[in-house]
Amino acid sequence: MPKPLLVTPIDEERVVRILWDDDRVSDYPFDYLRGWCPCAVCQGHGGERRFVHVEKPQLVSIGTVGNYALNPRWSDGHETGIYTFEYLRSLGDQLESQDSDPVKG
């Protein structure tokens, strides 16, 4: 499983830029990342993952969880999302495959 080599939030562009150790680079817009939060508060129990709309989410910080995930903290206090590297890669694939709606996909 590829791991992030460098994680850089860029305020001006409202994205988190991730450099992976296989040299792939993906930009994750704040709205997109917040919307696809995988936590149980956002997604409930089971069923299909859905996009949670949040007005202009602001990233406060983003930390690593052990060897396997990233955990962002948002300005609305939400911080329960643990994004596994695997999940982030799949979000990256989804972002690249869609040019129609960069936010919801």
Place this chain on the structure above:
Amino acid sequence: MISAQEVREHLKRIPYPGSRRDIVSLGLVGEIVTRANDVIVHLRPSSASDEVLRHLTGRIVALLSGVPGIGQVTVHGGRARTMGEQPSPVAPPPQQPLPGVRRVIAVASGKGGVGKSTVAVILALALKALGNRVGILDADIYGPSIPLMMGTEATPRAGQDKKIYPVEKYGVRLISMGFFLDDKSPVIWRGPIVMGIVRQFLRDVLWGELDYLVVDLPPGTGDAALTLAQEIPLSGGVIVTTPQDVALLDVSRGIAMFRQVNVPILGVIENMSYYVCPHCGEREDIFGHGGAKKTGLEILGEIPIVEDVRVGGDSGTPLVARHPDHPVAQIFRQIAQRLVEKTAVLQ
């Protein structure tokens, strides 16, 4: 006078360590200020380690100083910051491995009663016997048994800033919940408290310089084990089991836990593997044989059922300390050697 844009173009020649991508396209370079001939480069907060930032700062200064027309070069930032009322995105704090601790090996089991703590203690002493500086973190906070097995009831000394010093015995540093409980009080705690204590053990113990920290996890795949995997980058996990099929069923749960949190599994130690009759010398496979092989993982060693191992634990003088030349002590030294090799590759 040079423009910020020109400086940015120059910086595109610096790749990020371990990648072909340059630091400008990766977004690491933030604001650039030029004043007369002087240049100030601000790096964005990111997950880059201090070491990488020092390296990059050196490269930026060296590169720009060589450009005609540039005078003084200053590099700022890179670290997390908080400014004004509007919190700005800050980067992940780079995962803080325990300061001074080079490798952390977790000893786990899918179920209780397989001799996990006994194995952890003897293994730690075997690593020490190979010339390493070793610590033991008894994370089995519900049933901390390591103080008894190591034969110490000392109370850890307090240091400054609410830090604690580990207890030392047989040349191994040791911290355990057992030091803070009296013998009879049962530990009845909910998950969040357990997590808080494990965290405190990780952050507030002054381990000093260690080559290996052996962590004795609680049995099963619960809170303490998960917290450990989340809080520190474990170098690897070792799973202790007994040979029968029922134990193996639980081992697969332990394997799944390590896999889920991306911790490499170094191998399996089969404890109580067989019994050698002290009278006739015949070997008997009480719990069956070869079960651990079914896991598909490397078998690090097979530990026979030997009274000396049990006596060592109960009397607080673990086997390797008590009988360094015992055949089972030799098995442990081989396991320790193998772990040293395997974790060296991982780093």
